[in-house]
Amino acid sequence: MASVEFQNVSKSFGAFNAVPDMSFSIADGEFVCLLGPSGCGKTTSLRMIAGLETPTAGKVLIGGRDVTYLHPKDRQISMVFQDYALYPHMNLADNIAYPLKVRGEAEAKRHARAKEVADVLKIGDLLKRLPSQISGGQQQRTSLARALVYPSQVYLFDEPLSNLDAKLRLEARGFLNHLQRDMGMTAVYVTHDQAEAMALATRIAVMDKGHIVQFAPPIEIYRRPATTFVANFVGNPPMNLVVVDAMVDGGQLRLRADGLTLAGLPVSDAIAKAAAAGRLTLGVRPEHLRIAREGDENVIAGELFANENMGPESLVTMERADATRVTARIFTDDEIKVGKTVKLSFEAAHITLFDSAGARIPVSGE
């Protein structure tokens, strides 16, 4: 296994700059997810690690070695593609053993190794079949087996689970998580599914328009999103963002929304500076909202928009006067009986504040 590093890497396709200037460093044994919306440059970045795309400028290092201009086959990487890229005319045994064949391994030995990996992935009794004779989930595992059959420095995955149905996807995700714990592999895993990134990654790189907006462990991304973009991308449903009037009064921050004054918060220098603009964005996760009770201090209000029963919880969505929507995850039965008007409350300790440019305001002591 090895580390992976980008030093001021950029990639242009003609006049279009898909990755303007990217630097990061992934330690040996880390499982990093590149997470971001369609077209943000995830596949392009991954292909530059693999050597399938050459950077316009900058350096790519694997295990401390400059591989920027090295051929893919000399990089000791394995890649799992979104469409599996299995050879249709070869049976599973030959597909899985292919990386060993390329490296000149004898047939008996490579088939024994293919069987070993296939057994772990529970496709060991399908080895005689062609890719067209197995299910999508089995094809996905075949592709994974082929990536794992030969020890690599770095494993690269490009949305490997996106063609699976919801149940298989969860199963495969759990399997990958298990594999990572078992092998401690260095992996770079592209996805636009935030739940997949949260479940698998030791660190997540959230990308937007070719830039990494935040690069941190999942829990950090969840609890302390660097920007409103990250806040709105991570979490299901994502963090609620409400633009509020803000002023500092007697050493306290006062926020106003929906004609209601929210409880005062202690003011730090950063908060005072941001509040001077008169408006802030208040972020609250759905699980930190509840149906307001008598005496609750921090209340926002609107009209009921949707009330979705999810089994263990309900998602109650209200539409506020400015047409923005706020969703609460409600876990108790008695609170689900909401009327036409909805009031939701939260505790001040659970909020995240963003300045007018969308950057998170650090809380006191950070």
Ligand SMILES: Nc1ncnc2c1ncn2[C@@H]1O[C@H](COP(=O)(O)OP(=O)(O)OP(=O)(O)O)[C@@H](O)[C@H]1O
């Ligand atoms: N060979 C190419 N020629 C021209 N433009 C390209 C090429 N490859 C990618 N792009 C553009 O670069 C940008 C980034 O593409 P990329 O495939 O890296 O996105 P992505 O984040 O993987 O998206 P998705 O989630 O849809 O797979 C896109 O705007 C895409 O249209």
Ligand SMILES: [Mg+2]
């Ligand atoms: Mg892609």
